[in-house]
Amino acid sequence: MPNHIVENLRKEIENFKAVLKVEKTGNVLEVFDGIAKVSGLSDIKSSEMVTFPNSETGVALNLEEDVVGVIILGDFSKIKEGDVVKATGRILEVPVSDSIIGRVVNAIGEPIDGKGAIKSNKTYPIEKVAPGVITRESVSVPVATGIKAIDAIIPIGRGQRELIIGDRQTGKTAIAIDAILNQKGQNMICVYVSIGQKDSKLRKLQARLEEGGAMDYTVIVSAGASESSALSYIAPYTGVSIAEYFMDQGKDVLIIYDDLSKHAVAYREISLLLRRPPGREAYPGDVFYLHSRLLERACRRNAKYGGGSITALPIIETQAGDISAYIPTNVISITDGQIFLETDLFYKGIRPAVNVGSSVSRVGSSAQIKAMKKVAGTLKLDLAQFRELEAFAQFGSDLDDSTKRQIERGKRAVEVLKQPQYSPVKTEHQVAVLYALVKGFMDDVPVDKIKEFERGLIEYSERNAKTFYKEVTESKIWTDKGEEQLKKAIGDFKESFNK
């Protein structure tokens, strides 16, 4: 056995060729809070990687007249004044390969899940110019999140950027996780970027994804709360580089940034340490560009340029529901819509706590399948009217019949849109249930029995409206024949339900 080890080592050493080249070097002048000020390093490029004596890497961020400001990606406690810093001549890049799927990596693409090294012979730069106009295509294919409130009212298309925004503990991550879980068999690769989250939360999330079989098509990029802000700053760019690797193969990718508020805070910390001038809320002047250049990389490429798409779901945490703060308004203006979650709704038991009035999807409706469009067309309006009438109805009991009807319908719509966590609903089932709702089949079902009715309806219609399901699932069409069959199935089921 020892001979075998020696033999392997001998072979490895034989393959080794020492590289002799002139290197640009500098010396560490100061080190503080993950930042190093380095002298020398002439001709260094912005975002170029540098190496420190203990093999830690850094990125040159501030190129000043005499010194270079470097952010240290890793343990900076061992770096000391006078240490030699070497320029690598390469812009910061991450290793990418197909075998990264199912793995948890850190912000520089190194595995942290204890499952060994990830074999890769390709790297992608973390900073890249977003695909140009010529290479893009309009959003037209849906991303089925499995969440009724989203798929019906705020639909998301492949290549879209939809913001998930809300206070703490309103279920932002839950929506993202449900969306990942529902991608099983949808030909989608998911990248979950965790920025400044607790390791325990990430571990729980990974276990949930593993349990749901979602790690087979998911990559997790993590920059934990205990890691330096430099890593939090680069983590989303690493995530999108991994996503681009798959998009370049013509695949569809869903990327979640959880969350960009912490990303902005990390960048603010770095900028202040680098002595860049602070602006509003002490964020540096380029904080808009920080997010716009990241989110612009989400796109749908046309067939001529290989197809593929990156759908981005950035998450923003608001403070006391203030969506007019600096970072939320920035990201709202960059994205193609937002899903607004409210604490009040959450505690009322309406989960997901989506505020339908404030939420919007600017491009997603063109990606909705015809059947969904047909049934969900008036749902948003109905719900908005219900919210207004509900407030109004609290002051008076004498309501006319049509108002009463609208309120009753609204109550049932709210009930239908409630959905427990980790239980995504298939699009065809959503269509069947929403059809029953908008066509008034649920109007006389007691509100507390809506969920039971919904479950039964799905089961019954699946058995008795096969043509409808086949059309919606396979050909994504809506025909009168299918509609008739569904209508009959709902009517029959209702009769048996009432008995």
Next chain:
Amino acid sequence: MAKISPKNIAKAVYDATEGKSGQDLAFTLKRSVVMLHKKRMLGKADEILNALQDIFDKKTGTVRMKVTTAKGIGYGEKNRLEHEVKERFKAQHVKSEFFEDQELLGGMRIEVGDEVLDTTYKNKLHQLERFLIQGK
């Protein structure tokens, strides 16, 4: 007003002293030191002197070379190195310093400005170490 850097001061001192000698030069230098004292920049004297040396080297086409070896090297080899560096950097003068460091085990490390050519065994062993770690 923009911050005055040691480089700015070195440039000003060089311009003020250029072409002067004897008492004239001594007087200008004294005035420069007084100015630094007034501006409370005497603490940056080392940086200013380094910057001044850089300016002087640039003007006179001088390149400074630092060579570190495990064992001392002969006169002929020193000359050859200086000649090589002179050619490579198109310099008029080469000022060299030679050091010995047994930890390097063998080979030599040549430093010119912020460029380094490291052919030492110590560096090669470090490279081998990294290669073996990454290969696993």
